[in-house]
Amino acid sequence: MSLKDAEIRALQPSDTPYKVSDSQGLYLQIYPNGSKLWRYKFRYSSKEKLLALGAYPGVTLANARSMRDAAKAKLVDGIDPAADKKRKKIQKLFDSGNSFAGVGREYIDKKLIGERKAPATISKTEWLLRLLTPALGNLPIAEIEPVEILAPLRKLEKAGKLETARRCRAFASTVFRLSPVIIQ
Secondary structure, eight states, X not given: OOXXXXXXXXXXXXXXXXXXXXXXXXXXXXXXXXXXXXXXXXXXXXXXXXEEEEEETTSOHHHHHHHHHHHHXXXXXXXXXXXXXXXXXXXXXXXXXXXXXXXXXXXXXXXXXXXXOOHHHHHHHHHHHHHHHHHHXXXXXXXXXXXXXXXXXXXXXXXXXXXXXXXXXXXXXXXXXXXXXXXX
């Protein structure tokens, strides 16, 4: 039995949560508070699992079915869709928590100070980080685009500080190149 949108809108909450099936493991769970949540039930490694797909009407019937189909495709490829969703959520949180300024500071602390570089080298690198921080400091390092790095460099070039711009570019490049090593 496949659900229709009019049927879903007509579903009323009861004293206890209940399920209304769509097809191929997709169902809608209706809670006493009136919320309607899409779930996909599947088996992976001989275990029954659930994948939360979102709340109705934010996730429409058509969206829920396409999400179910995408999850089924992952199962065919041998991937647990629930674990994959969890892994992506953790990666997104991890990426958003690593700002350019934070990773740059960590680079200075772990690589330069940790390897006992000369105080002059450390202070110059900190100065370069301070120059780039207003433009890039709070941005997640995984989401920074090349044009965003170019803007502060062009500003330095316009002021006639060509060597400083070159060193800032080199420092930013080093932070990006070494960021996966430092972060892990």
